[in-house]
Amino acid sequence: MSQKEPAGVSEAAIAVHWQEEAYYHPSTEFIAQANMTDKSIYERFSLDNFPECWKEYADLLDWDQYWHTTLDTSTAPEYKWFVGGKLNASYNCVDRHLGEHKNKAALIYVPEPEDEPHLAITYQELYVRVNEMAALLHDFAGVKAGDRVTIHMPMVPELPVTMLACARLGAIHSVVFGGFSGKACGERISDSGSKVLVTMDAYYRSGRLLEHKSKADEAVKVAANEGVTAEKVLIWQRYPGKYSSDTPPVEGRDFIVNDVIKQYHGQRVEPVSVPAEAPLFLMYTSGTTGRPKGVQHGTGGYLAYTTATSKFVQDIHPNDVYWCMADIGWITGHSYIVYGPLALAATSVIFEGVPTYPDAGRPWRIAEQLDVNIFHTAPTTVRMLRKAGPDEPAKYNYHFKHMTTVGEPIEPEVWKWYYHVVGKGEAAIVDTYWQTETGGFVFTTMPALQGMKPGSAGPAMVGIHPVIYDEDGNEIAAGSGIAGNLCIRNPWPGMLQTIWGDSQRFVSTYFAKYNKNPNSTDWRDWPYFPGDAAVQAADGYFRILGRVDDVINVAGHRLGTKEIESACLLVKEVAEAAVVPVNDEVKGKVPDIYVSLKPGYDASDSIKKAVMQAIDDNIGKIARPAHVYIVSDMPKTRSGKIMRRVLSAISNGTDVGDVTTLANPQVVDEVRGLVQG
């Protein structure tokens, strides 16, 4: 991974100043009921037992044909897991539970408007719906095994139904977060070569019914410009039987699923038995270059990994009511709303809206009403709820046995509020570190086996063997107080298979930095580098310090600075753009944008507005900057590189360091004056 101009303060400096926190311990009640209480699992998953240890994970699934080879490294680092095996993901998440759990809720949908009733969908009902949608996708839209289907939908049960219907056919779904723009969706249709787009007419957010279908029109246009034709657009209705968009369906291309599906009433589709390594889905994520990359996950390895981690780390039992308040459009929702919990026959709650609407008591009312006992969310949401309603949780009668945080570092202060106030001091907390690419948790405490340490993700997950390297590949010892680049020495079944259509980018992004022999087929030569800095305490716990590349984690969502910069450059007056992360009390980080203009243009509010609009249109509102600053010139090195580090220091009000070697040191004062007044 390229290591240029890490934005923000030196990670090593942060580590040195960090204070150690005391441990918290799970209750004896929690331990008594926990799925994983056997410490010897770490020995069973030692490197000596690699890779055969992973059989324990694979055996949580039903295989149509059992596999013969645990791990094939012949095309390392593109690995194949459970080779020879065949299975179907929708069978594993739905059909196999019908015997014992047919009448139990698989999903409970909570619409945002509080006067709309909850909708519980039993495993039997899910089975019926997934089959009918699979029949429609196959017979009406021509989808077959290996085809890609792009899904651009909000948080409604029709989303997992559509995903599972794809999986049933052996088709590869590519879900695009509903908040992304039509253009962003179109680029993903184009990259994946999807011939079908599934969308929805509208959805609720913060009390408003937002029109969504027009994004499909834009998406199809963008994909067509890139040479990919989405032949059919399938539109679910937010209110079945009623079309809630003012953008009409396009004749011959757009079809209302709720109408067409009537033709498939009662139809059953045999689940297609696919090889373990057949791709299950693509999930696009931001990286160092402009265009997001399609992270490709395989069926057997991914499903085994998410099922096992849901069982051992989330502690999901079939009787639990589990609520992960993430969006299915991100990896957290794929692994820990849909695949993991459903593979375990849990009840998984799907919430349409925002957690603070109509007030910050909403999540706790839902928890009380549904008797949720496992709760999963991101630090950003915890910070938001703590700010907006610090006393709300105490007003509601719910009891969590277990809570998760995911996606960002959590400050010890915020962790303690989560523990004492949200968890009422009763719940075990896991701080789970992982990525789109890792498929499931790779660092976390095992809740019944290890104490919790606020602000620390804990040791590596079972079977994950980590190391921290310095820039030159020397190992940094635990307890040294020095930060470095976090790596994982070994492959694991949940890891991405490759980047869709771009093996080279896969190798260069995650492995090139520490691989010494590009021809090696020995996994030991291919440490995986996720792109984060970390420091390991003497007790073996890891504190994740954040990205070392050009990625900003805004409210737990990964955004590439290059993507945002490219959007700014679409504004005709803009000559150069630089995006830097600014610390934010609630969202963790937010982007600040610096632009310089082409000759002949003067700074104006309308240019700032145009920049904001370009970001909304090209990426989506989630990437909106805190500020847009128009500067006369960017601070640059003598070779002409924009010094983002300097801009970031100015935005954050920290020391800019030595700027005397810049080509234009005088602009630093000018920019500082503009930003800090």
Ligand code: WTA
């Ligand atoms: C960050 C989200 C600190 C990290 C599941 C990673 C975290 C990126 C944690 C992946 C955590 C994730 N503590 N930082 N517990 N979990 N991150 O792909 O920088 O959306 O590389 O996956 O989020 O974001 P992604």
